[in-house]
Amino acid sequence: MHDAVVIAGAGQAAAQAVISLRHGGYGGDIILAGEEPYLPYQRPPLSKKFLAGETELERLHLRPGQFYEDNHVDVRLGVRVESIDRGRRTVSIGGHTTRYGKLILATGSHVRRVPVPGQDLPQVHYLRTIDDVRGIQAGFQPGRRLVVIGGGYVGLEVAAVAVTAGLEVTVVEIADRVMARAVAPPISHFYLQAHQGAGVRFCLETGITAIRACGDGLMLKCTTGAGLAADLVVVGVGILPTTQLAEMAGLECNDGIVVDEFCRTSDPDIYAAGDCSNHPNRLLGRRLRLESVHNATEQGRTAALHILGRAEPYAQIPWFWSDQYDLKLQMAGIATGHTTMVLRGEPASRSFAAFYFAGERLISVHAINSPREFMLSKKLIADGARLDPGAVADTAVPFRTLAESARSA
Numbered sequence: 001m002h003d004a005v006v007i008a009g010a011g012q013a014a015a016q017a018v019i020s021l022r023h024g025g026y027g028g029d030i031i032l033a034g035e036e037p038y039l040p041y042q043r044p045p046l047s048k049k050f051l052a053g054e055t056e057l058e059r060l061h062l063r064p065g066q067f068y069e070d071n072h073v074d075v076r077l078g079v080r081v082e083s084i085d086r087g088r089r090t091v092s093i094g095g096h097t098t099r100y101g102k103l104i105l106a107t108g109s110h111v112r113r114v115p116v117p118g119q120d121l122p123q124v125h126y127l128r129t130i131d132d133v134r135g136i137q138a139g140f141q142p143g144r145r146l147v148v149i150g151g152g153y154v155g156l157e158v159a160a161v162a163v164t165a166g167l168e169v170t171v172v173e174i175a176d177r178v179m180a181r182a183v184a185p186p187i188s189h190f191y192l193q194a195h196q197g198a199g200v201r202f203c204l205e206t207g208i209t210a211i212r213a214c215g216d217g218l219m220l221k222c223t224t225g226a227g228l229a230a231d232l233v234v235v236g237v238g239i240l241p242t243t244q245l246a247e248m249a250g251l252e253c254n255d256g257i258v259v260d261e262f263c264r265t266s267d268p269d270i271y272a273a274g275d276c277s278n279h280p281n282r283l284l285g286r287r288l289r290l291e292s293v294h295n296a297t298e299q300g301r302t303a304a305l306h307i308l309g310r311a312e313p314y315a316q317i318p319w320f321w322s323d324q325y326d327l328k329l330q331m332a333g334i335a336t337g338h339t340t341m342v343l344r345g346e347p348a349s350r351s352f353a354a355f356y357f358a359g360e361r362l363i364s365v366h367a368i369n370s371p372r373e374f375m376l377s378k379k380l381i382a383d384g385a386r387l388d389p390g391a392v393a394d395t396a397v398p399f400r401t402l403a404e405s406a407r408s409a
Helices: 012-023 065-070 130-137 153-164 185-198 244-248 293-307 371-383 389-393 399-408
Strands: 005-008 030-034 073-077 081-085 090-093 096-099 102-105 109-111 124-126 145-149 168-173 201-204 208-214 217-222 227-230 232-235 239-241 270-272 277-281 286-288 319-324 327-333 340-344 352-358 361-368
Touching: 005 012, 005 090, 012 030, 012 102, 012 293, 065 073, 081 244, 102 293, 124 130, 145 153, 145 217, 145 227, 153 168, 153 185, 153 319, 168 227, 185 201, 185 319, 185 327, 185 361, 217 232, 270 293, 327 371, 340 389, 352 371, 352 389, 361 371, 371 399, 389 399
Parallel strands: 005 030, 005 102, 030 073, 102 270, 124 232, 145 168, 145 232, 168 201
Antiparallel strands: 081 090, 090 096, 109 239, 208 217, 217 227, 277 286, 319 327, 327 361, 340 352, 352 361
């Protein structure tokens, strides 16, 4: 009889690990422990359609409850794995000791907080969970004043939903442009204009030093000396890997839980998958930690397959997306270290793409309402394809023709 596979966490990576284990023929016990009172669910819609009230809770679930019953998965919600005893190969879950044969850490990530006075006031919200969204929705009323701290993906997605719902929205961003860590200046400028056109106000190169109650609302003090009045605040300044459990167990951690290409940690009986893991990517030639559905899904699968005795290394090109208004931003590869960036198409058309090159090697693409360029580029990036940046910028030549030429070279 097998000792159980215990999965700490109940997100995308955890759900995929369960699916892959059972579909792969694993007949032993599976225990899935999650801190939230919900079955594993999708997080991306939280700042988009779920926040807007366009998606019901049940549609967020990655699998319905019946799936876990039919596959004899011991789902324990509202509890967490509190500690690991590697010598005895046991974990403490909600105060109860359980043996494991293999352990998968799918602990995910948690929000980065703004270290300013007043950040814990009840009108100040962070967005990471279903309950976080429900707290924000309670204040989503037309005419109310919302200040979003952070001009990254989540902050801008919240701003788009809120201004569409009739709120007065101001985005405060410490950098000199939005999404500065992720996209090139032309894309930042395009999204800034799109939000401004929808009625969102921006305070760039501005930080917040304090938040205080002011009547029924709030007053935010800015680094510029100005004050911003608000009825509610949503903070979106990034997330951090949840590694405390791994650190307490003595596992190697460095910007996440360090794993190999099979998602094994420094203990061969313990795996880590998803936002919490730092993995090697041979296609990119570097280690990295990714915060994406694709990464969590594929790492959950990789860990499960290795447990099943199928060693399939995880080596894929990362990809991401963001929905704001009618604009779908799809990103493939990592643009860090690019030497050249060219635009294909006109931003005014609301359908264009930015291509990032290291020399003539395509390393990343950011496509706005351009699914064809995105899909073709994912394969080109994985292949290490070389293209002439000037030719890519020339829309007179179909991109599929350029892609086919690069693949046959």
